[in-house]
Amino acid sequence: MTSARPVDPYGQDAQHYHPPQAYPQPQQGPPPPQSPPPSVTRASGMQGTQGSGVRVARTGARTVPRTRKARLRVAKADPWSVMKVSFLLSIALGICTIIAVSVLWMVMDAMGVFSTIGETITEATETDSESGFDLEAFLSLPRVLIFTSVIAVIDVVLATALATLGAFMYNLSAGFVGGVEVTLAEDE
Numbered sequence: 367m368t369s370a371r372p373v374d375p376y377g378q379d380a381q382h383y384h385p386p387q388a389y390p391q392p393q394q395g396p397p398p399p400q401s402p403p404p405s406v407t408r409a410s411g412m413q414g415t416q417g418s419g420v421r422v423a424r425t426g427a428r429t430v431p432r433t434r435k436a437r438l439r440v441a442k443a444d445p446w447s448v449m450k451v452s453f454l455l456s457i458a459l460g461i462c463t464i465i466a467v468s469v470l471w472m473v474m475d476a477m478g479v480f481s482t483i484g485e486t487i488t489e490a491t492e493t494d495s496e497s498g499f500d501l502e503a504f505l506s507l508p509r510v511l512i513f514t515s516v517i518a519v520i521d522v523v524l525a526t527a528l529a530t531l532g533a534f535m536y537n538l539s540a541g542f543v544g545g546v547e548v549t550l551a552e553d554e
Contacts, residue, residue, distance in 0.1 A: 433551050435550065437549050437550075438549075439544060439545045440540070440545045440546045440547075442537050442540060443533045443537060443540075445533040445534055448533035449526055452525055452529030452530070453526045456526055460519070460521055461518075463517070464514050464515060467514045471510055480501060480505060483501060484500065484502045487501050
């Protein structure tokens with residue numbers, strides 16, 4: 367006849383499973399036998415014999431669950447994964463920069479900032495033979511977005527290269543000093 371319990375593929379009995387501990391407890395012998403307090407033995411009429419079956423009343427205090435902590439060390443950062451993540455984050459930052467610059471340009475144009483400053487610069491740079499510098503034509507939206515896109519592409523290349531180089535440098539320094547230690551704790 368077979369048992370009704372499911373078979374554990376890892377060979378552990380489900381009734382005797384103990385989760386792994388970050389810091390194993392030191393091995394100790396069996397705890398010394400304790401006799402019930404005198405107030406319990408007198409109240410029940412027993413002489414304090416061991417194994418009498420008298421339970422000691424618990425106080426109303428609850429035990430606080432112990433938070434498990436683990437100290438880990440970042441021994442190595444994979445340069446390939448660092449490069450992929452930094453590339454994606456740099457692209458996201460570049461897209462956000464382009465959107466922010468275009469929104470800022472539209473707000474400033476709607477407020478009339480470019481026309482007011484442009485008139486002042488045109489009057490200051492105007493001569494009898496030539497007209498002054500046209501700021502509105504120079505800071506048109508397409509020109510500003512092209513300049514911002516070039517800066518964003520340069521940022522993607524530099525940030526990806528520097529993050530990958532940083533991963534290599536971290537691996538070299540972690541070989542000497544052991545890496546960064548991190549303490550992790552689980553939430554209850």
